[in-house]
Amino acid sequence: MVPNLMTDIxxxxxxxxxxxxxxxxxxxxxxxxxxxxxxxxxQFDKMQVQLKFLVGKVKGFQSSNMAEESEETPPPHY
Structure with missing residues (x-):
């Protein structure tokens, strides 16, 4: 029985x-x-900062001195 015990151990x-x-x-x-x-x-945190920066830039474009599309004169070929 001792050999069997060693096998179990x-x-x-x-x-x-x-x-x-x-x-x-x-x-x-x-x-x-x-x-x-x-x-x-x-990387996610870095991209969030970059996205906030870009959103600020885009919002800045909207409030710039650019005329609205309806206020633009049509190009000469029309």
Whole structure:
């Protein structure tokens, strides 16, 4: 019965080793995903600032000295 007991202990050790490897892989995956998410958040924040800037520019064009389309004289070929 002792050899059978060793086999059970060895099986348990193999299972523990496999679980430890899976856990280490999952930790690395979580770290990689966290880094990717952090990078994306930084890019998103940067794009929001750029978008606000562009919206301000477009609003500035609307209130400029440009005439409305209805006030424009037609081009000479009409």
């Amino acid at each position: 060895e099986k348990l050790q193999v299972q523990v080793d496999e679980l430890e490897m899976k856990q280490a892989f999952q930790e690395q995956t979580i770290d990689d995903l966290n880094e990717a998410l952090t990078d994306q958040q930084f």
